[in-house]
Amino acid sequence: MTDPLDTVFAALADPTRRAILTMLLEDDMAVTDVAEPFEMSLAGISKHLGILAGAGLITQEKRGRVKWCKLEPDALRRASVWMQGFGQFEPVNLDAFERFLEAELQGSDPDTPPQGD
Amino acid sequence: MTDPLDTVFAALADPTRRAILTMLLEDDMAVTDVAEPFEMSLAGISKHLGILAGAGLITQEKRGRVKWCKLEPDALRRASVWMQGFGQFEPVNLDAFERFLEAELQGSDPDTPPQGD
DNA sequence: GGCATATTCAACCATCCGGTTGACGATTGG
DNA sequence: CCAATCGTCAACCGGATGGTTGAATATGCC
Numbered sequence: 001m002t003d004p005l006d007t008v009f010a011a012l013a014d015p016t017r018r019a020i021l022t023m024l025l026e027d028d029m030a031v032t033d034v035a036e037p038f039e040m041s042l043a044g045i046s047k048h049l050g051i052l053a054g055a056g057l058i059t060q061e062k063r064g065r066v067k068w069c070k071l072e073p074d075a076l077r078r079a080s081v082w083m084q085g086f087g088q089f090e091p092v093n094l095d096a097f098e099r100f101l102e103a104e105l106q107g108s109d110p111d112t113p114p115q116g117d
Numbered sequence: 118m119t120d121p122l123d124t125v126f127a128a129l130a131d132p133t134r135r136a137i138l139t140m141l142l143e144d145d146m147a148v149t150d151v152a153e154p155f156e157m158s159l160a161g162i163s164k165h166l167g168i169l170a171g172a173g174l175i176t177q178e179k180r181g182r183v184k185w186c187k188l189e190p191d192a193l194r195r196a197s198v199w200m201q202g203f204g205q206f207e208p209v210n211l212d213a214f215e216r217f218l219e220a221e222l223q224g225s226d227p228d229t230p231p232q233g234d
Numbered sequence: 235g236g237c238a239t240a241t242t243c244a245a246c247c248a249t250c251c252g253g254t255t256g257a258c259g260a261t262t263g264g
Numbered sequence: 265c266c267a268a269t270c271g272t273c274a275a276c277c278g279g280a281t282g283g284t285t286g287a288a289t290a291t292g293c294c
Contacts, residue, residue, distance in 0.1 A: 003132050012200075013126035014252080015119075025203065031271060044253055046272060051251095065261040065270050076203045083129075083197045086142065086190045131282080148241060161283055163242060168281095182240050182291035 004056070008079045011055035016040070017048050024058060024071040031060075031067050121173070125196045128172035133157070134165050138174060141188040148184050 011017055020034055035045035049069055052058045056075035061068050128134055137151055152162035166186055169175045173192035178185050 003135075005135065006130055006132055009126050009130035010251095013123055013130055015123060016252090018120075018122065018199075021203065032269085040252095041254060042271070043255080043273085047252075050272090062260095062271090067271065071203070073203045076200050080197055080200045082135075083193050083200070086138065086188070086193045127281095133282090149239085157282095158284065159240085160242070160285080164282075167242090179241090179290095184241065 004075070005079055005082060007051075007055040008057065008075050011051050011057055012079070014048070014051075016045075017052055020045075020048060020052065020069075021057060021071060021076075024069060028068050028070045031069065034069060121192070122196055122199055124168075124172040125174065125192050128168050128174055129196070131165070131168075133162075134169055137162075137165060137169065137186075138188060138193075141175060141186060145185045145187045148186065151186060 012021075016038065019038075023029060023034060023037075031046060031049060032042065034049065035042050038045060049058065049060065052069075053060055057072055059070050059072050061070065129138075133155065136155075140146060140151060140154075148163055148166060149159065151166065152159045155162060166175065166177065169186075170177050174189055176187050176189050178187065
């Protein structure tokens with residue numbers, strides 16, 4: 001019943017979790033290493049990682065006694081696509097848009113709404 | 118102290134608020150009209166609108182006794198830009214129209230941060 | 235003025251959230 | 265085997281969140 005976007009955006013709403021995602025951009029990390037730069041208990045970080053995993057933003061794989069955390073950009077991209085729907089409403093240069101339509105889109109993608117209200 | 122992204126993402130985490138934003142895509146609306154399709158008290162919707170306004174996602178202008186709500190896509194775009202940082206190392210699944218929009222916005226809006234190639 | 239409309243305020247409630255601590259299970263290594 | 269390391273679980277706490285209701289505040293209309 002809960003939209004996946006709910007959990008993704010809720011996960012992104014916390015600065016600690018966004019920082020974790022940024023760290024994971026560089027490399028996969030163990031939970032302890034993720035926690036290291038934060039002034040927070042390991043259990044706290046573990047919770048945050050659980051929320052990120054629940055939102056599909058990361059995956060966790062246990063190898064030995066170390067649990068590796070890996071960024072999973074797909075969920076992010078889905079949320080990004082949702083948001084871009086609102087960007088289309090920008091007061092963009094419609095003349096240029098028409099030029100673009102003639103040059104690129106003529107009959108190729110009728111699904112793309114110009115949103116011309 | 119709180120990052121603006123906190124409030125934006127938190128605002129987006131609620132399906133009612135996302136639905137409101139979608140409604141406002143079509144047109145500016147009065148609070149009562151926003152509330153109409155929801156099975157929720159008017160005061161509840163008013164709170165949601167306050168949160169959206171607090172996040173900068175909408176603005177509200179009172180004309181007479183009616184308060185008009187207007188979508189404000191800038192805050193959304195800022196959050197979107199943050200998210201695109203994570204997709205940068207993968208071929209983003211944007212169609213030509215969205216690429217075009219980004220190119221246009223870069224030229225027209227000095228506030229728009231660069232987004233790599 | 236007086237009433238209907240539009241919206242918010244205030245109080246309240248249940249629940250969730252971010253954080254802690256302490257105990258615990260699992261794994262590694264001497 | 266014993267101890268250290270890695271990570272989670274459970275209980276707890278204060279504060280935020282999402283929702284309600286009822287009163288209050290503006291404003292518009294006759």
